[in-house]
Amino acid sequence: AQSVAQPEDQVNVAEGNPLTVKCTYSVSGNPYLFWYVQYPNRGLQFLLKYITGDNLVKGSYGFEAEFNKSQTSFHLKKPSALVSDSALYFCAVRDGRNYGQNFVFGPGTRLSVLP
């Protein structure tokens, strides 16, 4: 069975500083990995995904994520944080071998960017 861990409930960073939100995963087959963001009173919005190819994936709003197979990680990064990046971030994984199996989401990490 697949699983996702987001080891930090909360991440605080000053505006303009780089940010990292951590994600580790476990799947039997090849991982399909996703990051979503949730703003207050809104649904989840897709940020980026890794399916295959280059380990560094670029997504919406200046976010990027690095797939590391040996560490089974898919950390979300941004070089310079904005106050408007403050939100709840979810990592999700799907086993690429099993088309019937759906996504498993992590518990979420709340990012606060301080002005």
Next chain:
Amino acid sequence: EAQVTQNPRYLITVTGKKLTVTCSQNMNHEYMSWYRQDPGLGLRQIYYSMNVEVTDKGDVPEGYKVSRKEKRNFPLILESPSPNQTSLYFCASRPQGAGYGYTFGSGTRLTVV
């Protein structure tokens, strides 16, 4: 505009009174899914559907029913709601291909008293 539409956005009901949360998507997606979001637990899948008349249980299906009679609609039914079903519910849809992510609705906040 491509979207997943859920109704209602907010609902307060009493224990045992049957309710339905509707979900509709206009993207011709094959897969649809219901999740509930609870603090500290993230999103947990309730049911999902791979196409019309094809549904399967997710991780927390107890107390819920679904149906997929049309491709665009995937209602969530609570036959006898209980207070432990108080939660934020999301419907989502995606295409059939392996690498696609979900598009989410805006959510339904349900309170059962």
